[in-house]
Amino acid sequence: MNEPTVIENLAAETRDPLLQALFTQAEPLAPDEEFTEAVIERTRRFKRRFLAGIGGGALAFAVIVLASYLAFPVLVTEWATLAFGFISTPIVSLGEGWLAWLLAPINTVGAILVALYKLIRVASRKAMG
């Protein structure tokens, strides 16, 4: 089957004049100050909830860490050491030379995790235009 020509495409997109007139005549809604205020209030409410969520989450995390530290001081210190050791593990073993020193900030599991996060952010931004 042949691809439709430009003229065929334009013909296919031609709108019904009667319906077009109806849509054009339909009264456009006048700006409503109450609506604008409602939107602004909604953005403020969202910001307040977001900040409360972040603050609450951080506080809960701090309380859990502190309580765990008070209850099991050795265990928490060991876990913290393990986690730090994991994110600073080199991906490629480069020995002790200047190259290893130069690439140290990006040659770690932590750097890969950050890069992955950035990639996902860029991809989602592109997807949203």
Add this chain to the structure above:
Amino acid sequence: VTGASSWYPDTPEPLLVNLARGGDRGAFEEVVRRRQGQVRSLMRHLSNDATLADDLAQQVFLQVWLRLRTLRKVGAFPGWLKRIAVNTWLQHVRRNDALEASRELPETTEAPPESSPAVGLDLDQALATLSEPMRLCLVLSYHEGMSHGEIVEATGMPLGTVKSNIQRGAKQLRTVLAAYRETESNETES
């Protein structure tokens, strides 16, 4: 900046969008003021419910405020806003399972529904007689002036489905409106 809001009404939209992108609430407020008519009308055509339409339009602008930093070209704002509006509507429809239900409608519903005489000349009420996907395609084409390709991009529907929804939707809408006019003229004569 004190008094900055006084010059917002005369500011070109791309500049307002750029300012709002940087977190300027006054500029965002002016963008809402200018674009609310378009978004609220679109939602009213789609939902035939003024309260629901305004609630969805508010959700659209909340999304705009949250995502504005991700908009790379301010010139792309009008199309970007339309996409957010369409996505908000589609999410609402999916939440209510209305889209799935309407897909199960018979293929040809050319005859006006029995309630058509009461539909009136009100375009939104006539549009409400169409299935969800048909109404969406028709409104985006006639109200927003979007091309078939743009509708495909905004809705994710295949091109053939978009074309068929617009053609069948237009035909059905004409039938509904004509049936109403006939009834109205008969009532006037008698």
